[in-house]
Amino acid sequence: YGGMSRSKSVLNMMMMSYVAMGVVGIVYVLWGWSESFGPKNLAGGLFADPFSLFGLKHVEWGDYVAVCFQLTFAVITAALISGAIADRVKLSSWVVFLPLWVTLCYFPLAHMVWGGGWISTHLAAQDYAGGTVVHINAGVAGGVLALIIGRRIGFRRDPMRPHNLTLTMVGAGLLWFGWYGFNVGSIVLTGKTDAANAHQFMTETGVTFLNTTIATMAAMLAWLAMERVLHGKATSLGAASGIVAGLVAITPSCGAVDVVGAIAIGAAAGAACAYAVGLKFRFDLDDSLDVVGVHLVGGVVGTVLIGFLSTSAAPGGVDGLLYGGGLTSLGHQAGAAGISIVWTGAFTTLIGLAIKHTIGWRVSEDDEVDGIDAALHGESAYDLDGRSGGVRTPIPAHAPVRPTEGALA
Numbered sequence: 001y002g003g004m005s006r007s008k009s010v011l012n013m014m015m016m017s018y019v020a021m022g023v024v025g026i027v028y029v030l031w032g033w034s035e036s037f038g039p040k041n042l043a044g045g046l047f048a049d050p051f052s053l054f055g056l057k058h059v060e061w062g063d064y065v066a067v068c069f070q071l072t073f074a075v076i077t078a079a080l081i082s083g084a085i086a087d088r089v090k091l092s093s094w095v096v097f098l099p100l101w102v103t104l105c106y107f108p109l110a111h112m113v114w115g116g117g118w119i120s121t122h123l124a125a126q127d128y129a130g131g132t133v134v135h136i137n138a139g140v141a142g143g144v145l146a147l148i149i150g151r152r153i154g155f156r157r158d159p160m161r162p163h164n165l166t167l168t169m170v171g172a173g174l175l176w177f178g179w180y181g182f183n184v185g186s187i188v189l190t191g192k193t194d195a196a197n198a199h200q201f202m203t204e205t206g207v208t209f210l211n212t213t214i215a216t217m218a219a220m221l222a223w224l225a226m227e228r229v230l231h232g233k234a235t236s237l238g239a240a241s242g243i244v245a246g247l248v249a250i251t252p253s254c255g256a257v258d259v260v261g262a263i264a265i266g267a268a269a270g271a272a273c274a275y276a277v278g279l280k281f282r283f284d285l286d287d288s289l290d291v292v293g294v295h296l297v298g299g300v301v302g303t304v305l306i307g308f309l310s311t312s313a314a315p316g317g318v319d320g321l322l323y324g325g326g327l328t329s330l331g332h333q334a335g336a337a338g339i340s341i342v343w344t345g346a347f348t349t350l351i352g353l354a355i356k357h358t359i360g361w362r363v364s365e366d367d368e369v370d371g372i373d374a375a376l377h378g379e380s381a382y383d384l385d386g387r388s389g390g391v392r393t394p395i396p397a398h399a400p401v402r403p404t405e406g407a408l409a
Contacts, residue, residue: 001083003167004237004289006160008371009087010381013289016082016094023098024078028071030055035107036070037115045118047108069185074106077134083289084142085361087152087160088368091376093361097351104347105141109133109340125336126329128208128316129186131252131303132340139296140344143287148352149361151286153368160288165236172240176216179247183212183254204315208254212247215254215266219246222270230278238274245273245294249302253309255316261309269301300337307333 005013024032031050038048053059056067078098082089111117113127127133152160162168187204223242224234249269250262257265277293280286287293307330310320319325355361362368367375374380 001086001171001289003164003169003171004083004162005086007163007381008373010163011373011377011379012091013082013086015091015377016086016089017079019091019095020079020082020098021075023095024075024102025071027099027102028074029067032074032102032107033059033067033070035103036074036110037066038111041111041117045112045116045121047111047117048115050103050107065188069188070110073130073134073182074102074110077106077130077138078102080134080138080291080295081142081145084146084287084291085149086288087372088149088362090359090361090363093355093359096359097355100351101141101348104351105137105344106133109137109343112339113336119336119339123332123335125303125332126256126306126310126317127252127303127336128255129183129251131248131299132336135248135251135295135299136303136337136340137344139292139294139299140341141348142291143285143296144345144348145352146285146287146292148349148356151284152288153365155286156281156284162237165240168240169236172243176243176247179212179216179251180209182247183251184208187255200315204255207315210259211254211257211262212250214259215250215262215269216243216246218263218266219243219249219270219273222267223274226271226274230275241277241290241294242270242274245269245298248273248295248298249305252299252303253306256306256310256314257317258311258314261305261311261314264309265302265305268305269298272301273297303337304330304333307331 001017002010002014031054033056034053035048035050038050038052040049040052041047042049056064059067078101081101082094108117110133112119113125113133114120119125119132125132154160184205187201187208220239220242223238223245227238228234246266246269249265253261253265273294276297277290280290280293285292306317306320307327308321310317310325310329311323312319318329320329321327352361363372363375371380
């Protein structure tokens with residue numbers, strides 16, 4: 001996100017992710033774990049009682065590994081939303097939004113899908129590591145907020161290109177590496193790590209590891225091919241975006257498909273997302289960093305294609321349509337995606353409108369044009385004169401200057 005932002009808002013973009021870590025992390029250990037994985041279902045399994053395990057009361061210390069692991073999923077989901085509303089949002093409004101959104105959107109979906117709630121018991125839909133809970137969830141929320149908050153000043157008129165594609169490429173590589181913890185790490189929570197299940201554990205580890213890798217490769221190539229067809233050039237931004245699209249799409253299905261299925265899912269997601277990111281201009285939706293086009297579209301592609309490509313030969317799969325399983329699995333997967341879209345769309349709309357009509361979302365027009373980094377944080381990402389250390393504070397005329405200040409290395 002930092003590299004994809006404009007130079008005058010890169011620090012704010014990164015700050016929104018850091019703030020999400022702090023706010024969502026604290027909320028998660030207070031009532032998020034309880035609402036997601038607590039023992040007491042409420043509202044027919046739509047969420048768990050947020051107070052039964054409040055503050056991790058009655059949670060065994062040995063379960064803290066699971067708590068911390070699931071906490072990171074909640075944090076990244078909330079942080080993903082920020083990319084859709086870059087360059088124009090007050091940090092204070094973001095801080096208010098975060099606990100409301102995870103309480104009403106993330107925690108209920110996590111319970112419905114992973115915590116023994118409605119989707120897992122009534123649909124038995126497969127979501128290995130977060131196609132619905134993380135990516136569809138964040139993509140819908142980002143799109144809704146982009147509509148409510150409105151477009152950036154100069155959208156479609158001024159160039160709003162990424163300011164540092166090198167940073168973006170490095171970030172995509174780090175994401176790819178970290179995603180193995182996301183997908184492969186989910187096996188640890190299945191309880192198959194004891195000696196009796198050692199073979200199953202190694203098999204599932206290998207399948208999810210390889211599927212995550214090969215789907216990402218296929219998605220990157222498919223994105224670049226689609227770019228070449230649509231625009232005549234294959235770009236570095238396209239390669240980075242294709243990597244993320246593949247990771248998103250294989251997240252729900254990494255343990256449910258074989259290698260050929262993983263390639264198909266990655267290629268489909270890469271092509272679909274590459275086409276989808278251009279639709280924001282047709283629909284006048286200022287999704288700043290393509291959260292909808294990559295995470296929503298990629299999440300839907302990966303979730304629904306399980307219904308076609310899942311196989312019981314994979315350690316975490318059941319037979320989908322192409323393997324003789326009929327339409328049942330496809331219907332369950334489409335239903336899970338649809339419920340996620342409707343649930344998150346409705347509650348994000350309520351939260352977004354409430355903030356808009358109370359404390360407001362947007363910075364002033366002057367602050368947006370001049371740069372949100374300077375306006376909200378008093379800093380600049382790139383201190384080219386070397387004297388101020390990046391802090392946008394006037395230096396008093398009487399301030400002493402050390403011999404090394406202002407010198408070029």
